Amino acid sequence: xxxxxxxxxxxxxxxxxxxxxxxxxxxxxxxxxxxxxxxxxxxxxxxxxxxxxxxxxxxxxxxxxxxxxxxxxxxxxxxxxxxxxxxxxxxxxxxxxxxxxxxxxxxxxxxxxxxxxxxxxxxxxxxxxxxxxxxxxxxxxxxxxxxxxxxxxxxxxxxxxxxxxxxxxxxxxxxxxxxxxxxxxxxxxxxxxxxxxxx
Amino acid sequence: xxxxxxxxxxxxxxxxxxxxxxxxxxxxxxxxxxxxxxxxxxxxxxxxxxxxxxxxxxxxxxxxxxxxxxxxxxxxxxxxxxxxxxxxxxxxxxxxxxxxxxxxxxxxxxxxxxxxxxxxxxxxxxxxxxxxxxxxxxxxxxxxxxxxxxxxxxxxxxxxxxxxxxxxxxxxxxxxxxxxxxxxxxxxxxxxxxxxxxxxxxxxxxxxxxxxxxxxxxxxxxxxxxxxxxxxxxxxxxxxxxxxxxxxxxxxxxxxxxxxxxxxxxxxxxxxxxxxxxxxxxxxxxxxxxxxxxxxxxxxxxxxxxxxxxxxxxxxxxxxxxxxxxxxxxxxxxxxxxxxxxxxxxxxxxxxxxxxxxxxxxxxxxxxxxxxxxxxxxxxxxxxxxxxxxxxxxxxxxxxxxxxxxxxxxxxxxxxxxxxxxxxxxxxxxxxxxxxxxxxxxxxxxxxxxxxxxxxxxxxxxxxxxxxxxxxxxxxxxxxxxxxxxxxxxxxxxxxxxxxxxxxxxxxxxxxxxxxxxxxxxxxxxxxxxxxxxxxxxxxxxxxxxxxxxxxxxxxxxx
Numbered sequence: 001x002x003x004x005x006x007x008x009x010x011x012x013x014x015x016x017x018x019x020x021x022x023x024x025x026x027x028x029x030x031x032x033x034x035x036x037x038x039x040x041x042x043x044x045x046x047x048x049x050x051x052x053x054x055x056x057x058x059x060x061x062x063x064x065x066x067x068x069x070x071x072x073x074x075x076x077x078x079x080x081x082x083x084x085x086x087x088x089x090x091x092x093x094x095x096x097x098x099x100x101x102x103x104x105x106x107x108x109x110x111x112x113x114x115x116x117x118x119x120x121x122x123x124x125x126x127x128x129x130x131x132x133x134x135x136x137x138x139x140x141x142x143x144x145x146x147x148x149x150x151x152x153x154x155x156x157x158x159x160x161x162x163x164x165x166x167x168x169x170x171x172x173x174x175x176x177x178x179x180x181x182x183x184x185x186x187x188x189x190x191x192x193x194x195x196x197x198x199x
Numbered sequence: 200x201x202x203x204x205x206x207x208x209x210x211x212x213x214x215x216x217x218x219x220x221x222x223x224x225x226x227x228x229x230x231x232x233x234x235x236x237x238x239x240x241x242x243x244x245x246x247x248x249x250x251x252x253x254x255x256x257x258x259x260x261x262x263x264x265x266x267x268x269x270x271x272x273x274x275x276x277x278x279x280x281x282x283x284x285x286x287x288x289x290x291x292x293x294x295x296x297x298x299x300x301x302x303x304x305x306x307x308x309x310x311x312x313x314x315x316x317x318x319x320x321x322x323x324x325x326x327x328x329x330x331x332x333x334x335x336x337x338x339x340x341x342x343x344x345x346x347x348x349x350x351x352x353x354x355x356x357x358x359x360x361x362x363x364x365x366x367x368x369x370x371x372x373x374x375x376x377x378x379x380x381x382x383x384x385x386x387x388x389x390x391x392x393x394x395x396x397x398x399x400x401x402x403x404x405x406x407x408x409x410x411x412x413x414x415x416x417x418x419x420x421x422x423x424x425x426x427x428x429x430x431x432x433x434x435x436x437x438x439x440x441x442x443x444x445x446x447x448x449x450x451x452x453x454x455x456x457x458x459x460x461x462x463x464x465x466x467x468x469x470x471x472x473x474x475x476x477x478x479x480x481x482x483x484x485x486x487x488x489x490x491x492x493x494x495x496x497x498x499x500x501x502x503x504x505x506x507x508x509x510x511x512x513x514x515x516x517x518x519x520x521x522x523x524x525x526x527x528x529x530x531x532x533x534x535x536x537x538x539x540x541x542x543x544x545x546x547x548x549x550x551x552x553x554x555x556x557x558x559x560x561x562x563x564x565x566x567x568x569x570x571x572x573x574x575x576x577x578x579x580x581x582x583x584x585x586x587x588x589x590x591x592x593x594x595x596x597x598x599x600x601x602x603x604x605x606x607x608x609x610x611x612x613x614x615x616x617x618x619x620x621x622x623x624x625x626x627x628x629x630x631x632x633x634x635x636x637x638x639x640x641x642x643x644x645x646x647x648x649x650x651x652x653x654x655x656x657x658x659x660x661x662x663x664x665x666x667x668x669x670x671x672x673x674x675x676x677x678x679x680x681x682x683x684x685x686x687x688x689x690x691x692x693x694x695x696x697x698x699x700x701x702x703x704x705x706x707x708x709x710x711x712x713x714x715x716x717x718x719x720x721x722x723x724x725x726x727x728x729x730x731x732x733x734x735x736x737x738x739x740x741x742x743x744x745x746x747x748x749x750x751x752x753x754x755x756x757x758x
Contacts (some may be wrong), residue, residue: 062600062601063600063601063604064600064601064604064605065601065602065605067602067605068602069602069605069606069608069609070605070609088254090254090255090260092262130600134597134598134600135597140597140598143598143600144591144598147588147591147598147600147604148584148588148591151583151584151587151588152248152249152253152584155248155583155584155587156247156248156249157247157248157249160249168583169583171609172583172608172609172612172613173612173613174583174612175416175547175548175581176246176416176583177246177415177416177417177547177581178246178413178415178424179245179246179415179424180245180246180247181245181246181247181250182245185243185245185247185250186247186249186250187247187249187250187254187256190250190256191256194237194238194239194243195237195471197238
């Protein structure tokens, strides 16, 4: 019989080898996605290999670029955030599989549309590819889901490690509300913290 | 360490449970509250959108605890689907204090006419309308009690549909308001509407250990970090604990009420480790919110009650109701409001707190005579992810991304503010809205889950649209653009009642007028399940008031 597993088990494990609680600025995140040479990356993502990481970085850059309005996806480390999302033991397996399948479809689309691998596309071709797939049902849906996670990354509390220095709020003059969460009560820890108490 | 026996065992800990626990423990009775969820304290609540709104922390994982939703499809066939597949979540807060922790606390009393819906407005074909077995006057002292004990802030400004009150004014003064509140007052004056200052279950000055509202900008859906919001947990259970007579057992999922000779003798529950525990008591109170309370009684079969506890007339689970109505909104743009200080409009934290109730009972030349409802005005929720998600679509429905999306977001967050309204009108009880046990789908403990058939009466939509039209006029008067509303038969999961309707006739109701099961000598149901009709306001104040009333009845009977 299942018991209240969520509340009994520490879920530190799926934060991988990175402590989100140590302060975002010192974390060994990957080089940002503007870098083309993926071979030099110290890949720390649990769910993506280097090619998948590269593809997602490029897609996120197009979906949410750095521009005159504010920081872009790379600044908010949205691919790492998505990796964290997919590592959640509570995530629906279908949702997880959908995000990974979308990467596969993007790779296939690159071959169909430009007769080359995604990693060989130049910036213009990447923009064109995203424009084309966004007009297909699967593409629109998958890109839309990525945007949702990009939003979550930039608006989540700084303790989650993506909303660096609260810039996700600042560029929109957003007042985040107080009190802000403590390290033991963010999503990673809250089940273990509350579940370990005796009443 | 729990005792083997209590004077009273309460299943659930929300608005229906808190007043019973409070009154019984203060009267010296030994009380046990069994809550299936964890126990968050005031200091455990933060403004964390991921925890509160983006993941299921305060509600169960639907894979672990699904419910089956049954609705008519486009072909007119009933189709059932587990919400572990559809994601349609009908849980509202499985924690100590229940969903009262996460309510917005828009507090309206039901009005006298709500207690006599059948005799005031007559029959409606296809709707199982009845008068209540109690009157507004019976409940008024308890509405008053809630104002003082749970804590309600507001102002009893005279208006044509103000309910009779035994106290001149509210015990807590109105909360601070955004500048838009005065604009709504003015817009209503121009249109000949009465602008009503909506009461809130949020205290504006300290009470015991509770500090007053901090205007944190995040209220509805969030647990209160100051204790200002009148949750059952902070307002009642925390106070009851001080007596030393109350035990609260979190992670305790009751799955069976054992009965013998017309009385409940034991509650059986799974503890934190999934082990079965049993506790006995003289009195049992069920308050697990309408759907799950019904489910527990349906699961509690015995030789005496082969179709479920207190269900020998087959009415258990019938006449489930939600709240009719819907939502509407309009956009206020800085560029259109050059003569006002737009920064004042953007000011976070402070409230709108305005309602219109001119059409609580409709007597309109074109529309005719009917039961109407309430409109509450409010700002769009502050959750930034939620706001951003709504910006990622172009007007033609295509996906917006890149700098164009960011430009739109920048404008949306800094150059405009969305003002919304919510319409509340009766969800008429019908034969096609009820709870049963699903025969196949089971929860993580292996028990059959609730199957909820949902259907609304067409009158709910007609009335809702009438009220939304009136509200849209106010938004237009405010200078809002892109005004729209959506009145539908969609069931709001957080506004659920019925299933164990109360009444004087054993053949047509599950509970008697004091919310004791007709067929069971010591079983009470005190969440919103008792309500045969729901009124045209959110339910929480009425649940609290009725639970205080039932507590008095129990004390009269057993003390």
